[in-house]
Amino acid sequence: MTTITETKLEFTKLGSRIGAEIRGLDLGAELSPDTIAQIREALNVHKALVFREANVRSDEDQVRFAGYFGPLTKAHPTVASVDGKPAVLPVDSENGSANNWHTDVTFVVNPPQASTLRSITLPAYGGETLIASSAGAYRDLPDELRNFADTLWAIHTNDYDYSVPKNLEHANAEERRKEFTRIHFETAHPVVRVHPLTGERGLFIGGFAQRLRIVGLSNTESRDILRLLQAYVTRPENVVRVDWEPDQLVLFDNRITQHYAPDNYDGQPRKLNRVTIAGDVPVGVDGRSSTAIKGDSSTYSETVVLH
Numbered sequence: 001m002t003t004i005t006e007t008k009l010e011f012t013k014l015g016s017r018i019g020a021e022i023r024g025l026d027l028g029a030e031l032s033p034d035t036i037a038q039i040r041e042a043l044n045v046h047k048a049l050v051f052r053e054a055n056v057r058s059d060e061d062q063v064r065f066a067g068y069f070g071p072l073t074k075a076h077p078t079v080a081s082v083d084g085k086p087a088v089l090p091v092d093s094e095n096g097s098a099n100n101w102h103t104d105v106t107f108v109v110n111p112p113q114a115s116t117l118r119s120i121t122l123p124a125y126g127g128e129t130l131i132a133s134s135a136g137a138y139r140d141l142p143d144e145l146r147n148f149a150d151t152l153w154a155i156h157t158n159d160y161d162y163s164v165p166k167n168l169e170h171a172n173a174e175e176r177r178k179e180f181t182r183i184h185f186e187t188a189h190p191v192v193r194v195h196p197l198t199g200e201r202g203l204f205i206g207g208f209a210q211r212l213r214i215v216g217l218s219n220t221e222s223r224d225i226l227r228l229l230q231a232y233v234t235r236p237e238n239v240v241r242v243d244w245e246p247d248q249l250v251l252f253d254n255r256i257t258q259h260y261a262p263d264n265y266d267g268q269p270r271k272l273n274r275v276t277i278a279g280d281v282p283v284g285v286d287g288r289s290s291t292a293i294k295g296d297s298s299t300y301s302e303t304v305v306l307h
């Protein structure tokens, strides 16, 4: 009888709280179920995984890789995909930079469980992606504040300009904004989300969380509370700064992280493609699930047929 010994993947940690990397894993080839299980396990622990020299050279490679972790979403609820590739969202500096802390697509009731980004065109300097552990942030809260956060709910909406170029001279800024908000979504999510695979708790807020659902609290007051909680997410200890190389893929757990793409490359071209894996409806510490207020996300969540 032959025993197949599977290789143990060696991820190197990039910090104590978030991030690990591996060099030379061939994502251009099919991965075995054991390898996929090891990657999922590493994702549960490290929350953001960097695959360098990954032999990931096409949208097909990226789509196949993302598909190992679950059905894919459409590229975006409102923004157009790469031509003929319904699951692939172009992330192009021509259209601005996501230089705002956010968790992907939290304005819908079932945001992606995980996101992948693949390098295509890189600037000579800058252009990193910062990824933060919202679990580290939750653990850092003083007890009283943590108990308070456990009780809170926030309204997330896309009617907010996080990805729109701030430079008004930018020719298509208004057009981009119209596309981004062409369907108006609003969803109530618990501020503290329990991760369905690990049970770990994290602050589930970010740029689309625009106000708290507390009767009698003004919008300004509720934003002040969100700002206070958000400051724990972006503490340097909770953040990994991922630099980009050609042929690189980054996979992050969108249920327990936020990210930010600094606009620090002086207008040089920068292109990545994004593919997201469909997610579950978040659940708070008391077991209650998120609820949609505005916007039908069912077409977004319809899974994309893979080729």
Ligand SMILES: O=C(O)CCC(=O)C(=O)O
Binding pocket: 091, 098, 104, 117, 128, 129, 259, 260, 261, 272, 274
């Ligand atoms: O450009 C990046 O590094 C991240 C892009 C991003 O956050 C997004 O497209 O949602």
Ligand SMILES: [Fe+2]
Binding pocket: 098, 102, 103, 104, 259
């Ligand atoms: Fe994003």
